[in-house]
Amino acid sequence: MIISPPFLKAKNAHETDAAWIERVMTVVDRRDYPVNGHGSWHGGIHIAHTDGGRPFESVRAVADGIVVSVRKSSGIDKRDKAPLNLNVDQPNVKGSDDGYVLLKHETEIGSGEGAKVVFYSLYMHLKSLESTVKIGGKVYRKDPLGTSGMVDAVNAFHFQIFCDDDNISKLTGRRSRELDVSKDGRTDAVYGDIHFYLPPQTKFYDRAPANNSTSITGLSELYTSSAPLYVSMTLAQGSCTMVTRQKNTQTDGKYDLLGEPLVNADGKDYEYNLYKTAMRNYKESPSAGFELLRFGRVINTEHETLVPADAPLWMTVSYPGGKGVVNLADPSIKKFSDADFPHWKGWLLVDDDNDTHSQCNSSIIRKLQEEGSYETQSNRLICCLPFEWEKSTIDARYKWLMTGLPWEQCTSEKTAIWQVPGTQESNERTLMSEEDYGKFKQHAEALCFDSGALGSGRLWHFNPVYFIEHMRRCGWLGKEDVIRLVRRNEERAHRPNLSRSTLEQWIESEGTHHSEIIRPANIKDIMPKVLNKYGIVSPLRIAHFFGQMARETGRFEFFVEKGDDSYFDKYEPRMPQGRKLGNTHIGDGVKFKGRGAIHLTGRHNYANYSEFRLGPQHRGMEYYTIPPNNTRPVTDAYTAFDAAGYYWSSKQKYSTTLSPLGKLGINYWADKGAQESDASEVTRRINPGRDGFLTVRWPAFIHAWYAINDEKNPPEDYRPIK
Structure with missing residues (x-):
C-alpha cells in the first residue's frame, strides 16, 4: 500500500x-x-x-x-x-x-x-x-x-x-477489541515495528551467551518479570530502537513506557549490519537467521528453515528498574508487527x-x-x-x-438534563x-x-x-504499485515499449524461458516479500532498488545476463584483463553469468549466496548453480529476488573512503538521499563502472522516486505506464 x-x-x-x-x-x-x-x-x-x-x-x-x-x-x-x-x-x-x-x-x-x-x-x-x-x-x-x-x-x-x-x-x-497474545500474530501481513509479548516469569540476564548459544550457564539472572511486558523493535536508518511498555494498573487500556528507549544497545549500526550478524550468529542457516533478526521469527517458512530450530535471538530489553538480555525467540514470547494493530500501542x-x-x-x-x-x-x-x-x-x-435520549431527563418545559461523563456535573439543553x-x-x-x-x-x-x-509503514507493493514504479521504455528498434499488458504479464507470469530471456513465476507474490525481508520498504530504498533493477534486468525483460558465449570471456580465468570474480575453471564465465533481479555474477558470489541460504556446507554452490539445464531461475522467483536482496545487504566493497562505512550494506547508501550523487553511489556498489547509470539507472530511479514519494509535480521526463 x-x-x-x-x-x-x-x-x-x-x-x-x-x-x-x-x-x-x-x-x-x-x-x-x-x-x-x-x-x-x-x-x-x-x-x-x-x-x-x-x-x-x-x-x-x-x-x-x-x-x-x-x-x-x-x-x-x-x-x-x-x-x-x-x-x-x-x-x-x-x-x-x-x-x-x-x-x-x-x-x-x-x-x-x-x-x-x-x-x-x-x-x-x-x-x-x-x-x-x-x-x-x-x-x-x-x-x-x-x-x-x-x-x-x-x-x-x-x-x-x-x-x-x-x-x-x-x-x-482481528475482530476482537484486543490482540490475542496466546499466539503469534499474522504472517500474511508483517510490516512496521516488530512487537514481542513477554509473559510473566520471563527472565532477564546480564549478557548474551557466547557463540549465540541457548545455554544460560554462567549467566547472572538480573530480573524475572511478575507481569506481562510489551516490547517494540524499530529498525530504521541503520538503528535498532527497543521500547518496553507495561500495563498501567490504575487506568484500563493505558500502557506506560519503562525507562528510555534503547538505541543500538546490541551493536552500532544494528540494522545495516543484519547480514553480518546473521552470518556470525546463524552459521548453519544465515538466511533464516536474517529473518529472525528482522522479524523476531522466520516468516518465509516455505523457503527458509532455521537450523537449529531453537536458535535464539538475544537482545537487550528494558524491565522495571533496569535492562537485561532476553531470548526473544523463546516460544513463550509471542511475536507481532504493526500489521496486527497492537492494543498496547492504543489500537482498540x-x-x-x-x-x-x-x-x-x-x-x-x-x-x-x-x-x-x-x-x-x-x-x-x-x-x-x-x-x-x-x-x-x-x-x-x-x-x-x-424527543430526547434514553439517558436524558426531559422536563415538561422541553429541557433535557444529563450528567457529563467523568464528572459530577450535569448539563441541560433545550429540545x-x-x-x-x-x-x-x-x-x-x-x-x-x-x-x-x-x-x-x-x-x-x-x-x-x-x-x-x-x-505508511507498510512498504508492501501490490501489482498496481509495481506498475506505477516502472518507467516506460523509450522507443527502440529491436524492442517495443514496455506496455501495461507486457508488464502485467511479467508480474503475473507463471514463468517463461526462451533461450536466456527469463521471467520467473509469481513475481507479484515474491518480490514484496523479499523486499520486506531485506528492509527495502521505505520510499527512498524502494526507488533506489527499482532504479538498479531496471538496468540489471534490461528494463524488466530478463533475469539472466545476455550475450553469446564470447561475451562472457571477460569473466574467464584465462583472460588476463578479465573480471574473474572467483572463476577458476574454463567455462565458468558462462556457467556463473549474472542472474537475479540484481545480478549475481561469478563463482565467488554464487558460493557466498549458497552459503547464506544453506550454510557453509553448501559453499560448493549446489543451491544457486543450476546445472545442467539452467531451469531453476525460470520458476524460482524467490531465488531471483532473494539473491538480489542478499547482494543488496551484503555488498561491502567499493567505499569512497577507507572508513567503516564502506563495510555497510546498500541500504546505508540508499538512505543518503535522492540526489544524482546518491544514486551514483548506490550504483557503484552494484556496478563499479556505473554501467548504464545516466541512460537507465538514474532516470528509472527518478521515475520510481516520484511515483512513491509525496512530491506534487512530476519530473520533466516522467513516463508512467498507462
Missing part, C-alpha cells in the same frame, strides 16, 4: 513523517474523531485550510482508487442560504459547501487473499471539483480532486477513512454501541472519559458506527434532538421544536446522499491522521 495525506506540503528540515502528517492535517477544534464536541459520533475529522495561496491548495487522493460517488458544489450563493446555511437568520454567518468525492481503494498490505483489502476515503465540503473526477473513473494517489470549502462557517473540509465489516479483519488481523476495536441515534453510547469510550484518558487514547480507536452521510437514516440518527427540527433535517438532507450498501452495512472508522501515518 502506498498512501499519503490529502494535502501535500513540503516537509520542514528534520521533520518526522508523523509530525508532517499531523501538520498538514490540522484538525479543527471540536471536530475531531471519533466523538465531536457535542458528544455525537464523528466518523472523520475536519481539516483546516486557508485561501491565502494562489492557486488554491488542492485536496488530493490519498491512494489509488475508483470514484464511487461525487457531487459538485452548489456554489457560494447557495452555500450561504438555507438549507446549506443552518444559521441563515444570524448576520454574516456562512454555511457549508456540499461538494464531495467518495473513493474506493483496493490494495494489498501483504500476501494472499487475506491481505487484499478495500477501504474508502470521503472528502466532504469541497467548494470545487476537478473536471476529471467522474463516477467510475480511476484516480491515482496525489491526483487533485478539488479544493476545500467551508463547513459551519469555518474554512475546512470533512475527511474520513472507513472500511466495511468484511475488511476490518483483513486490515487489522470499539463495537459496543448498538443504538441507532448519532450520540456516542459506548461503554468503552465512556470509561476512557471517566478515567481522564480519552484525549490521549481516542486517536487509535477503531470504531464501528453508522455512516453519517446516509440520507435515508437521518431521522433514526437525529430525531433525539426533538428542538418540530419546526426547528424540520429546518435541521433539510440541512442534513442537503449534505447527505444515498450511499447504497455502505449506508446499511456495518462500517469501521479510523482516525484518518493515524491511519495514514500507520499505513
